[in-house]
Amino acid sequence: MNSMLIKDNYYSEKQEKIARFAKALSNPVRVYILDYLANNLDKCCYSGDMAEELPIARSTLSEHLKELKMAGLIQGEINPPYIKYCINRENWEEAKQLFAAFFKR
Amino acid sequence: MNSMLIKDNYYSEKQEKIARFAKALSNPVRVYILDYLANNLDKCCYSGDMAEELPIARSTLSEHLKELKMAGLIQGEINPPYIKYCINRENWEEAKQLFAAFFKR
DNA sequence: TTTATATTTCGTAAATTTACGAAATGAATA
DNA sequence: TATTCATTTCGTAAATTTACGAAATATAAA
Numbered sequence: 001m002n003s004m005l006i007k008d009n010y011y012s013e014k015q016e017k018i019a020r021f022a023k024a025l026s027n028p029v030r031v032y033i034l035d036y037l038a039n040n041l042d043k044c045c046y047s048g049d050m051a052e053e054l055p056i057a058r059s060t061l062s063e064h065l066k067e068l069k070m071a072g073l074i075q076g077e078i079n080p081p082y083i084k085y086c087i088n089r090e091n092w093e094e095a096k097q098l099f100a101a102f103f104k105r
Numbered sequence: 106m107n108s109m110l111i112k113d114n115y116y117s118e119k120q121e122k123i124a125r126f127a128k129a130l131s132n133p134v135r136v137y138i139l140d141y142l143a144n145n146l147d148k149c150c151y152s153g154d155m156a157e158e159l160p161i162a163r164s165t166l167s168e169h170l171k172e173l174k175m176a177g178l179i180q181g182e183i184n185p186p187y188i189k190y191c192i193n194r195e196n197w198e199e200a201k202q203l204f205a206a207f208f209k210r
Numbered sequence: 211t212t213t214a215t216a217t218t219t220c221g222t223a224a225a226t227t228t229a230c231g232a233a234a235t236g237a238a239t240a
Numbered sequence: 241t242a243t244t245c246a247t248t249t250c251g252t253a254a255a256t257t258t259a260c261g262a263a264a265t266a267t268a269a270a
Contacts, residue, residue, distance in 0.1 A: 019131055019132055026124055026127040034207075059217090059262090060258070061217095083217065095208060105143040105144070162229070167247065
């Protein structure tokens with residue numbers, strides 16, 4: 001209980017954020033998805049568009065999208081029965097800055 | 106068998122590399138270690154130095170060091186009975202470029 | 211109202227990750 | 241040669257991740 005509190009505070013906020021964003025990027029499917037969305041700036045994309053390009057089940061794609069959403073890197077706009085996904089620009093910038101600062105040494 | 110071949114070739118080399126580097130960074134302990142080493146440019150560090158700063162077992166730290174080494178982000182110079190760890194500058198630069206290019210959109 | 215459609219959630223299985231303490235390693239020293 | 245010391249490897253347990261197909265959801269169309 002006590003040790004959990006200690007551990008929770010052990011790493012800096014930046015270190016935790018980098019780890020969180022990195023985790024979102026730690027799987028090739030998710031990197032592919034982000035590439036796909038980042039290259040379709042104005043259009044954004046539907047889950048189904050990507051499902052046709054990827055060799056995984058639609059339910060698996062959906063879980064990856066959920067993870068990216070929870071990490072804050074994408075957002076989904078409901079447009080029934082579709083969901084239009086886009087890069088979350090604010091958090092994308094934050095991640096960009098964090099990684100740039102981290103590696104700038 | 107066949108499907109494995111397809112899947113192995115599905116994602117670009119860059120996407121695979123980003124995922125691999127990101128996985129190395131996906132844990133706060135490892136981000137801490139890299140911060141620690143990156144801030145000690147000329148000195149580099151011994152495993153024991155970090156063990157004193159981190160709330161984890163030495164064996165656990167050793168496994169994290171092994172992962173960072175396998176990801177290519179650090180290297181260890183044997184200097185018995187110590188092992189002096191440093192950032193692997195070549196791969197560090199590669200990771201820096203990859204992430205910068207990835208987020209530059 | 212029933213049916214069709216896109217997507218997500220659920221249940222589950224297999225693989226991977228994180229962690230620990232104990233034992234092993236390998237070089238330096240007594 | 242035996243001991244010491246820093247570090248790693250091993251054995252193991254718990255938690256997390258990835259994946260799938262089936263079922264659920266929620267809206268639009270027939």
